[in-house]
């Protein structure tokens with residue numbers, strides 16, 4: 305099939321775009337309002353955009369509470385949601401009023417951050433403390449609220465010690481969740497993750513070879 309996004313003539317039950325950008329990491333964004341109310345919500349238009357300095361971003365469909373709080377305070381955190389926390393993560397997406405604390409609503413514990421006021425999810429295997437770098441308004445479609453991308457510089461990183469093994473973060477054992485299309489999710493597990501060695505170019509840079517088998521521990 306082919307469809308034009310200008311006409312949206314896909315003929316399917318729902319727009320399939322997000323079902324094709326998969327799996328998307330979920331940024332579980334926590335912020336605090338000017339008056340001190342904690343806020344928590346999942347965002348799957350989320351990713352890292354650089355590692356030096358580390359920068360993450362998420363996109364909000366219009367002015368939601370997270371965006372408003374971050375605009376007002378310049379700070380947020382981003383926790384990893386995993387298999388054990390799937391129902392809590394889902395509940396924290398409820399479109400409740402700004403004065404509702406979604407940590408309480410979802411039965412989660414706010415953990416104090418070290419460098420920002422926003423808490424992180426104490427039950428999460430890992431979290432980032434972030435300072436707002438900039439916000440960018442995305443292109444808009446007539447009659448629809450544009451998305452706004454929030455970029456944050458990561459100023460602190462929490463990783464629970466139990467997930468550090470042999471000097472590496474054992475990401476798969478955290479069982480992180482990922483978002484697919486519709487109401488579909490995926491979970492990363494040790495059984496579904498694998499390693500590859502990076503290819504090395506020949507001296508003349510006209511060909512390349514790969515050490516076969518699993519990662520040999522050399523960062524190429």
Ligand SMILES: Cc1cc2nc3c(=O)[nH]c(=O)nc-3n(C[C@H](O)[C@H](O)[C@H](O)COP(=O)(O)O)c2cc1C
Pocket residue numbers: 330343344345346347348349350363364365366368369370371393394396397398399400483
């Ligand atoms: C897994 C998941 C991913 C989501 N991703 C986004 C997203 O990328 N952008 C967005 O605007 N809303 C997204 N939502 C919806 C928001 O979480 C929801 O609108 C929430 O109420 C926003 O909360 P806030 O107003 O406290 O920021 C997502 C919901 C779920 C369950």
